[in-house]
Amino acid sequence: MTLTESPQSTAHARALVLAGVLDARGAPELAKRVRKRLPPKKSKLVLDLSAVTAIDSAGTATLVDVWRLGHARGFAVELAGVQPDVLKSLQEFRVTVTVPPPAALPGFFESLGATAWGAVNAVGGFLVLAADTTVGAVQSLFTPGRMRWAAYFRESSVMGSQALGIVGLITFLIGLTLAFQSAYQLRQFGAAIYVASLTAISMVREMGPLITAILVAGRSGSSITSEVATMKVGEEIDAMQVMGIPFVDYVAVPKMLAMVTMMPLLTIIADLLGILGGWIVGMVYLDIAPKPYLQKTIDALVTKDLVTGLFKSFVFAWGIALIGLYHGIGVRGGAQEVGKATTASVVSAIFFIIVADSIFSIIFYVVMA
Amino acid sequence: MTTAKTKPESDVVVEVRGLTVRYGSNTVLKHVDMTVHQGEIRVILGGSGSGKTTLFKGILGLTDVAAGHVAILGQKTQNLPEKQRDRLMQRIGVLFQNGALFGSLTVGENVALPLREHRRLPEGAIAELVRMKLAQVDLGHAENLYPSELSGGMRKRAGLARALALDPEILFCDEPSAGLDPLTSADLDRLILTLRDRLKMTVVIVTHELASIKAVADSLLMIGGGKVIAEGPMAKVRAQGIAAVDEFFARKARTVARQDTSVAELFGLKPAKGGA
Ligand SMILES: Nc1ncnc2c1ncn2[C@@H]1O[C@H](COP(=O)(O)OP(=O)(O)OP(=O)(O)O)[C@@H](O)[C@H]1O
Ligand SMILES: [Mg+2]
Numbered sequence: 001m002t003l004t005e006s007p008q009s010t011a012h013a014r015a016l017v018l019a020g021v022l023d024a025r026g027a028p029e030l031a032k033r034v035r036k037r038l039p040p041k042k043s044k045l046v047l048d049l050s051a052v053t054a055i056d057s058a059g060t061a062t063l064v065d066v067w068r069l070g071h072a073r074g075f076a077v078e079l080a081g082v083q084p085d086v087l088k089s090l091q092e093f094r095v096t097v098t099v100p101p102p103a104a105l106p107g108f109f110e111s112l113g114a115t116a117w118g119a120v121n122a123v124g125g126f127l128v129l130a131a132d133t134t135v136g137a138v139q140s141l142f143t144p145g146r147m148r149w150a151a152y153f154r155e156s157s158v159m160g161s162q163a164l165g166i167v168g169l170i171t172f173l174i175g176l177t178l179a180f181q182s183a184y185q186l187r188q189f190g191a192a193i194y195v196a197s198l199t200a201i202s203m204v205r206e207m208g209p210l211i212t213a214i215l216v217a218g219r220s221g222s223s224i225t226s227e228v229a230t231m232k233v234g235e236e237i238d239a240m241q242v243m244g245i246p247f248v249d250y251v252a253v254p255k256m257l258a259m260v261t262m263m264p265l266l267t268i269i270a271d272l273l274g275i276l277g278g279w280i281v282g283m284v285y286l287d288i289a290p291k292p293y294l295q296k297t298i299d300a301l302v303t304k305d306l307v308t309g310l311f312k313s314f315v316f317a318w319g320i321a322l323i324g325l326y327h328g329i330g331v332r333g334g335a336q337e338v339g340k341a342t343t344a345s346v347v348s349a350i351f352f353i354i355v356a357d358s359i360f361s362i363i364f365y366v367v368m369a
Numbered sequence: 370m371t372t373a374k375t376k377p378e379s380d381v382v383v384e385v386r387g388l389t390v391r392y393g394s395n396t397v398l399k400h401v402d403m404t405v406h407q408g409e410i411r412v413i414l415g416g417s418g419s420g421k422t423t424l425f426k427g428i429l430g431l432t433d434v435a436a437g438h439v440a441i442l443g444q445k446t447q448n449l450p451e452k453q454r455d456r457l458m459q460r461i462g463v464l465f466q467n468g469a470l471f472g473s474l475t476v477g478e479n480v481a482l483p484l485r486e487h488r489r490l491p492e493g494a495i496a497e498l499v500r501m502k503l504a505q506v507d508l509g510h511a512e513n514l515y516p517s518e519l520s521g522g523m524r525k526r527a528g529l530a531r532a533l534a535l536d537p538e539i540l541f542c543d544e545p546s547a548g549l550d551p552l553t554s555a556d557l558d559r560l561i562l563t564l565r566d567r568l569k570m571t572v573v574i575v576t577h578e579l580a581s582i583k584a585v586a587d588s589l590l591m592i593g594g595g596k597v598i599a600e601g602p603m604a605k606v607r608a609q610g611i612a613a614v615d616e617f618f619a620r621k622a623r624t625v626a627r628q629d630t631s632v633a634e635l636f637g638l639k640p641a642k643g644g645a
Contacts, residue, residue, distance in 0.1 A: 060632050067635060079636045090633040091640060230472070238431045239469040243483050244455035 001026025003033060006048060013044040015080075019051035022059035022086075031062050034069065041074040050081025060093045125330070130322050133252045137260075140253050151254035159220045160262035164269060166219070167212055171270035174207055175199055175277025183286055192286045196293045197300030199278030204305045208271040210357055213316035216263060217349035221320040224255055225345035228328025229338040237329065247329075256321040263317035264310045271309065308364045315360075316353050323349045380407040382539055382571050387437035388427050390420075397423045399595045400437065410565055410572045410585050414617065415592035421575045422466070424592065425543050428573075429463060430454075442538065459487050462537035466544050468528030470516040476503065476527045477512035483534045502530040506560065522549045526557070533564070539571045540564065546578045558584040579618070591617070 001022055006015035016033065020026065030047075039045045047063070049055075055063075063079070070077040082090070106114065140147040182198045228251065231237050240247050275297060282288040327345035331337045383405035390398040397420050405411045413421050426432040428439050430446045439446050444457055470479050480499045484490060490498070503509050506526040516524055525545060532540060540561075546554035558581050564570045576582060582589075589606050591598040591614055598613050599606045606614060633640065 064632055064635065077636070079638065082638055087633060087638060087640075090636070090638065091631045093632045094629040095632060095635060096629045234467060234472070235465040235469040236471055238426070238429075239463065239465055239471075241431060242429055242458050242461070242463045243486070244458045245482065245486055 001029070001052075003029050006046075011040070011043070013046060014039050015046040015048055017048040017051065021054045021056075022049075022052050022062075023054070023056040024058035027059045027062035031065060034066050038073060039070070039075040044076045044078060045070060046078045046080050048080045049083065049086060052083065052086055055086045055089045057093060060089060063090075064095050126322070126326050129252075129326055129329070132248045133256050133322065133325065134318075136248045136253045137256050140249070140257070146249065147257075148250060148254050151250075152258055155254050155258035156262055158223075159216065159258050160265060163216060163219055163262075163266060167215055167266050167270050168273045170215060171203070171208060171211055172273040172277045174211060175203055175274030176281055177277075178202060178207070178274070179278035179281035180285070183281060187286070192282075193288060193292065193296055195278060195282055195286060196288070196296035200275055200297040200300045201305060203274035203278070204271045204301060204309050206309075206357070206361075208274055209267050209309050209313040209316065210353065212263065212267045212270045212313060213320065213353045214350055216259075216266065216317070217320045217353060218346055220259065221324040221349045222342045222346050224259075224321060224324030225328040226338055226342045228325055229331040229341045230335075232329055232331045233333075233335055233338060252325050255325065256318070259321040260314055260317040263313045263320075267310060267313040271306075304364075308360070312357065312360050315356060319352045319356065320349045323352060381405070382407050382442055383411075383428065383573060384440040385424075385428060385437070386439075388424070388434060388439065389436040390423050390427055390432060391435045396435075397595050398427065401427075401592070401595075401597055403590050403597070403600065405571060405573060405588075407571055408565060408569050409587040410561065410574065411588050411590065412582050412586040413573065413575045413590045413592065414577055414582065415598075417577075419592050420595045421592060422543060425541065425573075425575050429461075429541065459483075459535055460537055461539045461541060462532030462535065464525065464528045464532045464540070464542040464545055466547070467521070468516070468524035470519075470524060470527055470531070472516050475513050475515055476508065476519070476530075479516070479527060480531045480534050483531065487535060498534070502533055503527075505533065506530045507556070522553050525549070529557075529560075536568070537570065539573065542572070542574045542576075544575055544577075546576060546581045551580065554578060554581055555584070557581075561585055589614075 001018060001020040003019075003026075004017045006017050009015050016030070018026075018030065022030070034045065045066070047066070063077075067077045179195050179199045183192060183195050186192050186194050186198075228237075231251070237247055240250065279290070279293055279297075282293045283290055324345050327341045327348070331341045381404055383403065385401060385403040388398055388401040388403075389396065401420075401424060403411075403424075413424060415421050423432060427434055428441070430439070434447070441457060442460060444453070446454070446457070449457065470476070471482070474482065477496075477499050480502050481495050484495050484498060488495075500509065500512065503512055506529050508523060508526050508530060511519065511523060511527065516527070519527065525548075529542075529545070532542075542561075545557055545561075549557065561572055561574070562585055565572055572585075574585070586603050588600075588602045590600045591606070591611075593613055599609065599611050607618065
């Protein structure tokens with residue numbers, strides 16, 4: 001496309017002569033030329049299209065863009081010498097001239113109120129779900145006939161046995177690393193044997209429950225959310241509601257129970273493998289005999305460490321399951337929302353785990369010390 | 370047989386009064402009234418985004434309602450105790466837009482689910498019933514397939530079989546024939562007519578398939594911009610000469626006035642004459 005100023009241009013009627021094909025490649029030139037030297041108010045801009053042989057949607061859109069610019073700045077835009085083929089295209093493409101004014105932005109207090117109300121609603125929704133699911137889980141333990149055992153065992157196998165490999169491997173490596181790092185320091189004081197106590201205590205009190213929970217949040221918390229969100233988007237949850245099949249009993253309770261029973265088991269395995277990692281470092285790197293190392297490990301651990309560790313993992317599991325369910329049933333709209341909900345679910349679950357863990361540390365080892 | 374109806378009101382099976390639904394500040398339904406009588410096939414129609422699905426979900430209590438009430442089979446659905454609500458819901462069947470089958474269950478298990486949940490039948494009878502219901506929608510061969518292995522039309526038919534599992538008194542369908550080929554869609558229409566004629570079922574359908582409306586509808590509710598434009602028996606509504614209704618039946622055109630203009634009109638160009 002070529003673009004030239006017409007010799008007939010005057011101050012009040014500027015004319016541009018276009019020639020060739022007005023398409024996505026030529027159109028930007030037109031827009032740029034008009035914008036560079038804006039016609040004054042009340043003047044006229046004539047676009048001579050008599051030599052334009054074809055126009056596509058990008059070219060048409062650019063013409064409309066120039067028209068809108070003129071509308072806003074108060075100059076008129078006219079087309080001259082439009083060829084039949086081009087005219088057909090111009091008749092084909094449609095535009096909405098009156099763009100509705102944007103909705104007035106809510107005032108500061110209004111939007112603050114809306115945000116606060118939204119937060120209250122969200123917390124309310126979460127609490128209702130938490131109460132329903134927890135009560136449902138406890139009830140189904142006492143009325144086993146009501147429990148969907150098949151679903152429970154399927155979930156348990158996915159959340160528990162299938163997670164063993166990854167949980168075991170990671171905590172083994174963490175035990176190994178912990179032992180290495182502390183060995184380096186403790187050897188300087190000739191206290192290498194205390195690597196055993198240090199590894200045991202940090203695995204059982206902190207690392208075991210924490211690492212397991214984070215792995216399970218990423219693995220199973222996310223799959224709870226994506227599964228429930230997919231059901232929601234596919235109207236399956238609506239269907240359950242009209243069929244009188246309670247979502248809590250059918251979906252939420254088996255997942256919640258599987259999670260709170262599998263997590264402590266995984267945590268025990270994690271503790272053991274972490275200690276194993278430390279033991280190997282002790283034997284290979286520090287030349288500590290296997291037996292004294294184990295003796296030291298057993299001496300270091302007290303029942304309280306084990307109980308608090310398992311209690312924590314139970315609470316983490318409860319939270320991960322609830323957060324997963326909550327994000328899943330909260331999905332609105334289409335399939336693309338499922339991914340967003342899943343991400344949000346994992347982030348909030350990990351946040352919950354870390355915050356809960358620090359609160360527990362304070363309660364167990366400061367308040368109850 | 371009774372000679373006269375004891376109560377003229379008694380054959381109303383779905384009653385909607387002043388139903389108003391908002392999403393945020395957007396009022397999607399404004400004081401919608403609807404009355405559906407026993408044994409009729411009621412079609413809810415309207416342009417895209419006019420609020421049909423919202424009305425559908427509002428009737429079924431699946432969406433929060435800002436005002437108004439809904440009564441199904443003489444019972445108000447809001448604040449109904451859970452037991453009663455469950456019992457009421459067992460008397461209706463719902464076909465959702467995409468079937469809403471449970472992905473973890475086979476087609477057969479999907480159909481069996483309401484039977485297992487709400488009826489004390491021996492396993493053998495349940496299996497037999499499932500096969501009957503699937504045969505009714507021409508899906509006898511698909512009993513052991515999972516929903517992900519079905520085509521869109523098959524999913525809908527399986528959803529219909531599940532909706533019919535408990536022999537409901539009212540059947541609700543959201544866009545049953547959207548996305549189906551004309552033959553399958555005609556089969557579905559025939560099935561719906563059969564259900565009404567043989568089983569005296571009341572059917573409420575959301576659709577915009579003109580062929581299907583002409584084939585099955587006894588009465589219409591036309592909705593536009595969240596308001597009722599027309600309601601009543603098919604012949605009566607069409608005789609009223611309401612522009613939106615005529616337009617819909619004339620060429621199945623959009624029911625909202627076009628707000629846009631062609632680019633040629635924008636520049637004040639005269640339309641091209643005849644040919645090139
Ligand atoms: N979950 C939602 N949140 C916000 N707005 C919504 C939601 N669902 C629907 N709407 C809005 O409500 C209006 C009516 O939607 P609805 O789904 O009832 O239309 P419809 O008549 O079923 O259209 P279609 O024929 O395209 O299915 C639309 O303008 C839509 O934007
Ligand atoms: Mg719809």
